[in-house]
Amino acid sequence: MAVYNKVETREAPSNSKGMVYWLRANLFSTPLNSAMTILGIAFLFWVIPPFIKWSIIDANFAGSTRADCTGDGACWVFVRAKMDMFMYGFYPEVERWRIHLTYALFFVVIASFKYLKQAMPKIIIAIIYFIIAFILIRGGFFGLETIDTNKWGGLMLTIVVSSVGIVCSFPLGIILAFGRASKLPIIKSVSVTYIEFIRGVPLITILFMSSVILPLFFPEGVTFDKLLRALIGITLFQAAYIAEVIRGGLQSIPSGQYEAADAVGLSYWQKMLLVILPQALKVAIPNLVGSFIALFQDTTLVLIIGLFDLLAMVQVTGSDSHWLGFETEGYVFVTLIFWVFCYSMSVYSKSLEKRFNTNLK
Amino acid sequence: MDNKNDVIEIKNLNKWYGDFHVLKDINLNVKKGEIIVVAGPSGSGKSTLIRCINYLEQFQEGQIVVNDVELTDDVKKIKAIREDVAMVFQHFNLFPHLSIVDNLTLAPIWVKNTPKKEAINTAMEFLERVGIADQAKKYPNQLSGGQQQRVAIARSLCKNPSIMLFDEPTSALDPEMISEVLDVMIELAQEKRTMVCVTHEMGFAKKVADRVIFMEAGQIIEENTPEEFFENPQSDRLKLFLSQILSH
Numbered sequence: 206m207a208v209y210n211k212v213e214t215r216e217a218p219s220n221s222k223g224m225v226y227w228l229r230a231n232l233f234s235t236p237l238n239s240a241m242t243i244l245g246i247a248f249l250f251w252v253i254p255p256f257i258k259w260s261i262i263d264a265n266f267a268g269s270t271r272a273d274c275t276g277d278g279a280c281w282v283f284v285r286a287k288m289d290m291f292m293y294g295f296y297p298e299v300e301r302w303r304i305h306l307t308y309a310l311f312f313v314v315i316a317s318f319k320y321l322k323q324a325m326p327k328i329i330i331a332i333i334y335f336i337i338a339f340i341l342i343r344g345g346f347f348g349l350e351t352i353d354t355n356k357w358g359g360l361m362l363t364i365v366v367s368s369v370g371i372v373c374s375f376p377l378g379i380i381l382a383f384g385r386a387s388k389l390p391i392i393k394s395v396s397v398t399y400i401e402f403i404r405g406v407p408l409i410t411i412l413f414m415s416s417v418i419l420p421l422f423f424p425e426g427v428t429f430d431k432l433l434r435a436l437i438g439i440t441l442f443q444a445a446y447i448a449e450v451i452r453g454g455l456q457s458i459p460s461g462q463y464e465a466a467d468a469v470g471l472s473y474w475q476k477m478l479l480v481i482l483p484q485a486l487k488v489a490i491p492n493l494v495g496s497f498i499a500l501f502q503d504t505t506l507v508l509i510i511g512l513f514d515l516l517a518m519v520q521v522t523g524s525d526s527h528w529l530g531f532e533t534e535g536y537v538f539v540t541l542i543f544w545v546f547c548y549s550m551s552v553y554s555k556s557l558e559k560r561f562n563t564n565l566k
Numbered sequence: 567m568d569n570k571n572d573v574i575e576i577k578n579l580n581k582w583y584g585d586f587h588v589l590k591d592i593n594l595n596v597k598k599g600e601i602i603v604v605a606g607p608s609g610s611g612k613s614t615l616i617r618c619i620n621y622l623e624q625f626q627e628g629q630i631v632v633n634d635v636e637l638t639d640d641v642k643k644i645k646a647i648r649e650d651v652a653m654v655f656q657h658f659n660l661f662p663h664l665s666i667v668d669n670l671t672l673a674p675i676w677v678k679n680t681p682k683k684e685a686i687n688t689a690m691e692f693l694e695r696v697g698i699a700d701q702a703k704k705y706p707n708q709l710s711g712g713q714q715q716r717v718a719i720a721r722s723l724c725k726n727p728s729i730m731l732f733d734e735p736t737s738a739l740d741p742e743m744i745s746e747v748l749d750v751m752i753e754l755a756q757e758k759r760t761m762v763c764v765t766h767e768m769g770f771a772k773k774v775a776d777r778v779i780f781m782e783a784g785q786i787i788e789e790n791t792p793e794e795f796f797e798n799p800q801s802d803r804l805k806l807f808l809s810q811i812l813s814h
């Protein structure tokens with residue numbers, strides 16, 4: 206028999222923390238890892254300096270015509286000269302304040318969400334915002350000149366297509382996921398058929414179908430806006446993927462949650478919307494945002510049905526006879542914009558995960 | 567037989583999982599205010615039986631009448647019964663995305679249309695009673711198992727049920743937390759609320775039960791007052807069961 210004294214807590218030894226420890230544990234833990242680290246650093250040295258030299262040191266920034274491109278590096282004058290095309294496409298210059306106002310209102314809406322706790326007012330505000338945005342950008346009401354959708358283009362078109370795609374496919378995806386998880390055989394089989402059909406077809410095919418084949422079924426004389434057809438195609442396509450992502454979340458919810466919701470007397474929709482969906486969405490956030498980022502990039506495919514999004518604008522501006530041969534600058538610029546948007550979504554997703562984390566904080 | 571005071575009537579209940587006959591000819595009547603403890607080895611159908619009472623499980627044959635409402639697959643009847651029958655689960659099943667107080671107010675607000683303020687006041691009263699009012703703003707995963715189960719009991723009390731079902735409420739708890747939950751249950755039992763408890767806590771059964779029921783292999787084998795049940799078991803199977811659980 207033995208009795209021991211209480212041991213006081215001590216600080217961890219210094220060789221288990223700090224910079225040197227971190228380097229050794231993460232970069233040089235084994236000979237293979239050390240070799241990979243050195244190779245990686247060498248690769249960065251090989252790639253980054255030439256790129257900086259091309260894009261900054263030898264580059265031209267000032268000026269307004271091709272004659273100002275005197276250096277060996279990039280000529281950002283091209284991007285500056287064509288900036289309006291990249292941002293707004295063929296949208297008339299005097300009406301661009303309408304786009305700026307729509308962007309500004311977006312931030313107002315986001316700010317208002319900070320002060321609204323419940324979901325319902327947020328949804329109503331979001332719907333009102335989309336109606337106002339539509340009226341502002343397209344016009345035709347309140348004396349605003351109608352700007353035909355074939356004049357829309359550049360970043361503004363990319364944002365329109367992806368935001369409408371995200372906002373419309375999300376509720377549709379939720380309903381499809383509920384349908385697939387339903388016990389009612391008809392609802393279940395309709396959902397499964399839809400999801401599996403859409404997932405078996407590339408987005409390009411759906412865009413072609415909506416733009417070329419669909420009009421064949423309309424009576425002569427009925428025209429149906431090209432952009433609208435693309436939006437419908439993208440929404441229907443994305444909804445199937447969202448549905449599968451949410452289904453993954455639904456399957457992670459233990460059956461006890463369903464039973465507890467039943468036992469306290471909630472109806473089916475109350476159970477699904479108040480108990481199951483919030484938990485399922487929380488689990489699905491990383492994959493949902495992944496899907497939305499993929500959608501944002503997939504919007505570039507609208508080029509093939511004759512819509513000029515941000516990426517397509519590189520081709521349009523690059524074929525200007527005064528500015529031949531500057532596609533590289535255009536692509537680098539567009540890449541940067543895509544990266545900023547996608548990375549923002551990624552950061553936002555991380556903050557959402559943190560906000561909804563109710564485990565031991 | 568006088569059925570006037572019977573709040574639960576189960577007649578010839580039979581249930582199958584596929585081909586497996588899990589409940590066999592169950593007949594059980596529970597009077598208002600009665601405390602029933604259901605005991606038996608695992609897999610004997612105890613949990614399934616009480617889960618039939620609030621229709622978490624469907625059954626193929628027989629009849630269950632709760633507060634004069636017969637259980638069918640009619641959604642309205644199921645809803646009516648669930649509003650009056652509360653259940654406490656083995657794994658608590660609190661809603662992890664809602665704070666403790668929101669867990670308690672969810673059903674009153676959405677099912678019974680109670681104004682939010684009133685629902686919160688009621689919730690705080692019950693949290694006070696189970697001794698965790700100070701944790702109201704926390705989330706379930708921040709609480710210990712015993713605290714979570716007490717929250718679950720408070721949640722089930724919020725709709726002021728006339729019948730409470732307990733499905734092995736202490737089986738998932740660490741030993742030092744069992745008594746805090748049993749204390750709450752004993753207090754409830756003393757209020758003479760109708761309770762049907764599936765549990766292995768024989769001390770609890772001896773202390774508060776009006777009747778103890780022994781089930782094995784989907785059947786009710788024996789039913790008696792706690793004194794007779796423990797002192798004078800009739801069937802060999804119950805004798806064996808008691809010797810197994812009381813030998814340590």
